[in-house]
Amino acid sequence: MRASDIMTTSIITASPDMSVRHAAGTMVFAGISGMPVVDEAGRLLGMITEGDLMHRAEIGTGVKQRAWWLEMVASTTELASQYVKEHARKVRDVMTTDVTTITESCPVGDIAELLERRRIKRVPVMRDGKVVGVVSRSNLIRALVTMAPEVPTAAENGDHAIREDVLAAMEGQPWAIARENVIVENGVVHLWGPVVGAEEGNAIRVAAENAPGVKDVIAHFGRPPAA
Template sequence: MTTPVVSVAPETCVSDVARLLLERHISGVPVIDSAGRLVGMVSEGDFLRRAEDGSHRHGSWWLRLFSGSGANAAEYVKTHGRSAADVMTRDVVTVTEDTQAGDIAHLLETKRIKRVPVVRSGKVVGIVSRADLLRGFAAQRHAPAVPASVEDETIRKQILEEIQAADWAPTYGVSVVVVDGIVQVWGVVDSPEQGEALRVAATNAPGVKGVELNVSSIPAYAWGV
């Protein structure tokens, strides 16, 4: 999973949510209330339904007749609302930290979603996307098909804790995969120095045999897109 998780509040303005998705190069973001509870997800798909560009289609009158006033009213809120709470998907599919990668892949496929929040005791602690799964499978391409060892998981948690506590950590987060003591770090960084700091943090963890850094930098001009 990727951690820490970028999130928004229910009252966050729709335009601010859209800007966040563009700046962080992500396609969806969890909506978390003041108590830390997951209440919804806003994705790029939700913005495709927006009417602000004047392209919203009202559909045929007979379809609206059979869908009922309640459904029509809910659709209006989604296409005209101004906050994350208005446009978000409320029925969010989640997994736990113990959910197997194969089960997550099956979930993403059957539910036709691109990402799923990872929840611990009702709080979001990470998010797994299709890209995260591909990274994990790539990292284990030469490893036997067995669950990660206790040692590998301990190393992974130590590295993530070190990164999360750092004031230089990437604004979006990174994915860390450990197989037989070999660490793979994936993510997006703002500078080469940030990538080097990730390498050092991973190298310093007890039990690490090697580090493979798989990060890309965001060009300065990309922030103005």
């Protein structure tokens, strides 16, 4: 699955000359928390988000007076930038210009990693220098809901097949348990073996639960396999 499969193509954008108040209103009424800023030719200039509008003088959310020693170590450039963010009237002055972008062929897994690593909620999708879509965290969640395959029922998978799938899911993992410690009876997976930590135990359980046809998973850690 790639960006082109899940991206939003009905894009709401802002212009650099749009007022901050107009931009805020657009986001509120459209139910979005950010939008690309583009010029008349459709070229991406930046992003305007809720985070860019958090500290504003009009509503009393500007950065409060800092301790005198912090004022001394803060550079003139930093203080000037802070003032502009709090008082500027145009989007061009408050938008974020260091924007991460992706292409339509970007794999969904890479997008999720990018959003987490950059601590951002959305990323513009580019084609020939222009924005053709936006992928947000909500797009990823919708993909999970609409495209996750259904798990086959136990009737479609015998106990042997279920056991092999459970073992395959754990293969190569440092927390995997030995083959002989996985027993399946009538679709119920029994996990045996030595005492394991909570996280390792959860990983083993989840691997078993995701195997097609599993009815239930019962852990017996700390006990020898049943004879």
